[in-house]
Amino acid sequence: xxxxxxxxxxxxxxxxxxxxxxxxxxxxxxxxxxxxxxxxxxxxxxxxxxxxxxxxxxxxxxxxxxxxxxxxxxxxxxxxxxxxxxxxxxxxxxxxxxxxxxxxxxxxxx
Amino acid sequence: xxxxxxxxxxxxxxxxxxxxxxxxxxxxxxxxxxxxxxxxxxxxxxxxxxxxxxxxxxxxxxxxxxxxxxxxxxxxxxxxxxxxxxxxxxxxxxxxxxxxxxxxxxxxxxxxxxx
Numbered sequence: 001x002x003x004x005x006x007x008x009x010x011x012x013x014x015x016x017x018x019x020x021x022x023x024x025x026x027x028x029x030x031x032x033x034x035x036x037x038x039x040x041x042x043x044x045x046x047x048x049x050x051x052x053x054x055x056x057x058x059x060x061x062x063x064x065x066x067x068x069x070x071x072x073x074x075x076x077x078x079x080x081x082x083x084x085x086x087x088x089x090x091x092x093x094x095x096x097x098x099x100x101x102x103x104x105x106x107x108x109x110x
Numbered sequence: 111x112x113x114x115x116x117x118x119x120x121x122x123x124x125x126x127x128x129x130x131x132x133x134x135x136x137x138x139x140x141x142x143x144x145x146x147x148x149x150x151x152x153x154x155x156x157x158x159x160x161x162x163x164x165x166x167x168x169x170x171x172x173x174x175x176x177x178x179x180x181x182x183x184x185x186x187x188x189x190x191x192x193x194x195x196x197x198x199x200x201x202x203x204x205x206x207x208x209x210x211x212x213x214x215x216x217x218x219x220x221x222x223x224x225x
Contacts, residue, residue: 040201040221041218042114042116042217045213088154098156101153
């Protein structure tokens, strides 16, 4: 099935730095979701976005639903070692089909 | 909150045997569940959509006779890997759609190793 374009593919950052990643689609989405997956576990929902332009925070995480409805962004401020994992975006289009991003692997160096 | 339980978390089986993986929505009813397969350091690949009371819809390239899906109740979907071979070794994850907000909640995954 289709996958969303997610970038960057991987990031290696120092503890305390901010992180930004994004997800783009060629078609319009009604819902954007951001998940975090740790090794050997299933993805866990971080933030859900339902409206174009919506900006939602969850602690140090902030995500935005792009105004064009074809992209979304996730920012993590003041990263800590436990932020390590793979972050996936996901989107649901107007046909109620659900697609995953390719993932961003985050490594935080203490 | 929505909780999806997946069992077992790990299974090792001999080549040629069958393995059943269960996915349960614990606090909500899910008419639709999804089964994914994930290889190391890769994203989740949708295998099939499980619909309560009807046949599953398989993605292109997924053998429906090998990966049997049964969604007999609103809280349980099962994936049976039949005649497993080493190349079937992978991480399998299910997810369920919550009816109130269409949010997707994932199970914790099953690590299948076929020896």
